[in-house]
Amino acid sequence: MNIILLGxxxxxxxxxAAKLVDYFDLAHIATGDMLRAAVAGQTPxxxxxxxxxxxxxxxxxxxxxxxxxxxxxxxxxxxxFILDGFPRTAAQAIALDEQLAELQRGLDAAVAIELDPEIIxxxxxxxxxCPLCGRTTTATEGDACATCDGDLVIRDDDKEEVVRNxxxxxxxxxxxxxxxxxxxxxxxxxxxDQPVDAVYYDLLAAIGQ
Ligand code: AMP
Numbered sequence: 001m002n003i004i005l006l007g008x009x010x011x012x013x014x015x016x017a018a019k020l021v022d023y024f025d026l027a028h029i030a031t032g033d034m035l036r037a038a039v040a041g042q043t044p045x046x047x048x049x050x051x052x053x054x055x056x057x058x059x060x061x062x063x064x065x066x067x068x069x070x071x072x073x074x075x076x077x078x079x080x081f082i083l084d085g086f087p088r089t090a091a092q093a094i095a096l097d098e099q100l101a102e103l104q105r106g107l108d109a110a111v112a113i114e115l116d117p118e119i120i121x122x123x124x125x126x127x128x129x130c131p132l133c134g135r136t137t138t139a140t141e142g143d144a145c146a147t148c149d150g151d152l153v154i155r156d157d158d159k160e161e162v163v164r165n166x167x168x169x170x171x172x173x174x175x176x177x178x179x180x181x182x183x184x185x186x187x188x189x190x191x192x193d194q195p196v197d198a199v200y201y202d203l204l205a206a207i208g209q
Pocket of ligand 1: 002008009031032033035052053054056058059060064085087088090092166
């Protein structure tokens with residue numbers, strides 16, 4: 001099973017992807033996580049990407065396409081994947097089609113999680129991140145990570161003005177991909193304004209499980 005999760009930042013893609021990969025043993029390929037790891041490791045790619053990420057802008061296509069190409073090529077052919085946060089532009093979607101054709105793999109579904117932008121702004125202001133283990137959680141967890149006891153922080157790109165920019169970037173660059181996958185006949189949409197388990201239930205139904 002090879003799936004793309006589409007949706008604005010803060011729509012719950014990461015949470016839902018984590019549940020799916022646990023259940024189906026899929027590879028969770030999240031470009032945001034890969035880029036944050038590169039930033040933390042201060043690799044040349046991370047240093048280049050950081051300035052875009054801090055402003056809520058997209059990292060240039062060539063950088064992200066190269067990164068995903070390596071990741072997909074390194075994957076065992078038998079294992080399915082879930083793409084979370086990629087593609088985000090038309091150029092990335094076209095490059096992905098080419099990379100998958102080369103690897104003789106197809107896409108089963110592109111699932112778009114729909115959510116009102118104002119709910120997203122509220123959600124993201126209560127989002128917390130553990131730099132130690134990379135886990136995302138909410139402010140209700142307190143100051144310490146329940147998994148590794150690291151200090152929870154607000155990601156720079158979860159601050160309100162940056163979130164608003166990310167939503168504009170999403171509307172301009174990424175939302176048009178919904179039509180791209182509709183045209184391929186693999187688009188499914190689900191409502192994100194529900195409890196996590198209800199969204200997950202709809203997601204399973206959307207992918208025929
Ligand atoms: P995310 O955790 O998916 O919300 O991504 C965090 C940030 O990483 C985004 O705001 C972008 O700056 C960058 N990023 C993640 N995925 C991509 C992508 N596919 N294309 C360009 N930039 C990306």
